[in-house]
Amino acid sequence: MTKDFNIVIVAQSGRLEFEALIFAASLRAKSPKFKGRLLVAEPQPGPKWNGDPRIRPAVREALESLNAEILPFENQNFGHGYPNANKIECLKEVPTDKPFVFFDTDTLVLDEITDVPFDFDRPAASMRREPTWPKIELYGPGYHDTWNALYTQYGLDLSTAEDSSYPEEFWRRYPYFNAGFFYYRDAAAFGARFMEIATGIRDNPPAELVCQEIWPWLDQIALPLVLHSFGGGFGALEDGWLDGKTTCHYxxxxxxxxxxxxxxxxxxxxxxxxxxxxxxxxxxxxxxxxxxxxxxxxxxxxxxxxxxxxxxxxxxxxxxxxxxxxx
Structure with a gap:
């Protein structure tokens, strides 16, 4: 398990740029052994944005004083209407010479992050979540049929992704995660798969999703399928580290x-x-x-x-x- 990896966050004008500055300050204060790059992905102006989403100069200067690197990226599929997808769009620009760990900016580093036992061959995401999706209708498909339709559409086997310690039709059995962090050995491959599945769900959802609202949950609907396609998901990271003693997604x-x-x-x-x-x-x-x-x-x-x-x-x-x- 390598301890040599990069960290990626996304920041833009407004709340996220200030959260990014707090994240960077906590990383430098609490994880002196981290020697990778802190990459602050920044969306660029273009047809997908109303106005200029770039980080203001004073915040940029403060981030750079903490050895953060600004990583510009262009939005091709999402943008102003769904900024959650910045975490997907930015991955195409992340260097692939090292594994990456993505964090939402509203995260604090509390302890030495290089102590986390990452297995970059088995991606994981945050288990700190609530049953926000799917919302089960009285006469509609249940949890199993809803998730199974998605897994089948992308050639994946839901039965190997479930947590069988929970009973059928209990939401915790099914592979739903918070997208506040995720990681893998190859950012480009992860990002391409994430984009393929997210745009596929947006443009061609299975019939079982007809009564489901996909906004703003699209990234978290697609993420379990991405993790599973690369051999990750439940159990890929030991409990208690991220969203635990090492980081807090506040x-x-x-x-x-x-x-x-x-x-x-x-x-x-x-x-x-x-x-x-x-x-x-x-x-x-x-x-x-x-x-x-x-x-x-x-x-x-x-x-x-x-x-x-x-x-x-x-x-x-x-x-x-x-x-x-x-x-």
Whole structure:
């Protein structure tokens, strides 16, 4: 298992560029043994975008001060209408001389990332997910028939992708992941397969998906098939590392303050404290208010981390009721 790999994130003008800066700061603070390249993929202006999606100069300069490399890419199939697919489109530009690990920008590095036992021949993705897709209709196809239709369309065997420790028609049995991280030995091959399956589902979905909403879940619908096609999926990464002790996919700052551990919040506030970063990060109002003006502490006081609501929506609703929601 090689410890020599590159990290890829996607950033563009707005929230993601500031999250990318926090990610980079946490990587440098918490993973001094990481010697690969931190590649910040940046969509370029073009017909797929309304306006200019590029990173603003002050953030670009701050990222480069943390030895991040800006990696421009062109959108050919998606863009403004579905920016989630930037994580697919950018992979064609990622160097293939080393394996890659992709992270969403709303992620913190908490510990030495080179200690994670990546097997780059067996790709994996985040198990920190909720049953957001598919939504099962009373008289419609169940979980098995819905997923099986997709696997069959792409010549894959669903029975070898399931987690048989769960019963039939329980959502956790079926290969659904959060796309907050994924990895493989070859970015170009992974990206090409990801694009093939995502555009195929978009343009030619099987009949079993007729009642299913594919937006904004398309990347997470396609991802399990990509993982399985390369020999990965359930069990490819030992539990407890990513989205565990080594990284945290916090999603948005109010959710981070509401539900994440003291270690996560301490890391967040420590890596954003240096004045040279604070000057840039304060340009984004939710960061300024949540981290630097104490709104995050007020959100944190609303919740008992040992007795959180079972569903994320309940946490969001409580924060919104108190007037503290921002993103």
């Amino acid at each position: 999603r948005v700052l109010p959710l981070a303050y509401a539900r994440e551990s003291d270690k996560v919040i301490e890391t967040l506030e420590t890596v954003t404290a240096p004045n040279k970063l604070k000057k840039v990060l304060k340009q984004y109002d939710p960061i300024k208010r949540m981290i630097y003006q104490g709104r995050g502490a007020k959100v944190r006081a609303l919740f008992d981390r040992d007795a959180l609501p079972r569903k994320e929506q309940a946490i969001r609703n409580r924060i919104k009721k108190e007037g503290f929601w921002m993103r």
